Amino acid sequence: GAVVSQHPSRVICKSGTSVKIECRSLDFQATTMFWYRQFPKKSLMLMATSNEGSKATYEQGVEKDKFLINHASLTLSTLTVTSAHPEDSSFYICSARRGGGTVLNTEAFFGQGTRLTVV
Amino acid sequence: KNEVEQSPQNLTAQEGEFITINCSYSVGISALHWLQQHPGGGIVSLFMLSSGKKKHGRLIATINIQEKHSSLHITASHPRDSAVYICAPRGSNYKLTFGKGTLLTVNP
Numbered sequence: 001g002a003v004v005s006q007h008p009s010r011v012i013c014k015s016g017t018s019v020k021i022e023c024r025s026l027d028f029q030a031t032t033m034f035w036y037r038q039f040p041k042k043s044l045m046l047m048a049t050s051n052e053g054s055k056a057t058y059e060q061g062v063e064k065d066k067f068l069i070n071h072a073s074l075t076l077s078t079l080t081v082t083s084a085h086p087e088d089s090s091f092y093i094c095s096a097r098r099g100g101g102t103v104l105n106t107e108a109f110f111g112q113g114t115r116l117t118v119v
Numbered sequence: 120k121n122e123v124e125q126s127p128q129n130l131t132a133q134e135g136e137f138i139t140i141n142c143s144y145s146v147g148i149s150a151l152h153w154l155q156q157h158p159g160g161g162i163v164s165l166f167m168l169s170s171g172k173k174k175h176g177r178l179i180a181t182i183n184i185q186e187k188h189s190s191l192h193i194t195a196s197h198p199r200d201s202a203v204y205i206c207a208p209r210g211s212n213y214k215l216t217f218g219k220g221t222l223l224t225v226n227p
Contacts, residue, residue: 042219043205043217043218044217046214046215097213108213109164111161113159113161
C-alpha cells in the first residue's frame with residue numbers, strides 16, 4: 001500500500017524555539033494533506049488542510065501564524081510550530097490523500113506521527 | 120453530543136474471543152474509516168467503506184448508512200490485536216471526524 005513518511009518521530013525542544021515536522025508521500029502524489037493533533041486520551045483533531053501550491057485552510061481555533069503549513073510539492077508538506085510553548089506539547093500526525101479518485105473511493109494514508117515535547 | 124460515539128471505550132478479552140466494536144455517528148458521510156493506533160502512536164487505516172461489509176483476514180467491518188452505524192469485528196482475537204481502534208467518518212470534503220477510540224487489550 002501507499003506509504004506516508006513523517007519525520008521526526010520524536011522531538012524535544014526548548015520553549016521559544018521553532019520545530020518543523022515533515023510529511024512525505026513516498027510512492028504517490030498527495031493532492032491534499034491533513035494535519036491533526038492529539039492530546040493524551042483525546043480524539044484526533046483536525047488542525048488544517050493543505051493543498052499543493054495553495055494556502056492551507058485552518059480549522060477554527062487553530063492559529064495559522066503559530067502553526068505554519070507549507071505544501072510546496074505534491075509529495076511534501078511541512079508543519080512548523082513557531083515559538084513553541086509547553087502547551088504545544090502533543091502528538092501531531094499527517095494524512096495524505098492520493099490525487100484522483102472520488103470521495104467514495106479515495107483512501108487516506110497516515111504518517112507515523114510526531115511526539116513533540118516542549119520544555 | 121459528540122458527532123461520533125464509539126462503544127465500548129475499553130475492552131479486555133481473552134485470546135481467541137470474538138470482538139465487536141460499535142460506532143454511531145450523526146454527521147452525513149461519504150465513507151467511514153476504521154483505524155488502528157498502536158501505543159507508539161502510528162495510525163493504520165484498516166478499512167474504508169461506504170456500504171455493506173468488508174473483510175480482511177480476521178477483521179470484518181460493516182456499515183449501515185440508513186442507521187448511521189458501523190461495527191468492527193475481530194475473530195479469533197490475538198494479543199497482537201491490542202491497540203486503540205478508532206472510527207472516523209469522512210465528509211464530502213474528505214475531512215475525517217474521529218471517535219475517541221476503543222482501547223482493546225487481548226490477554227494470552
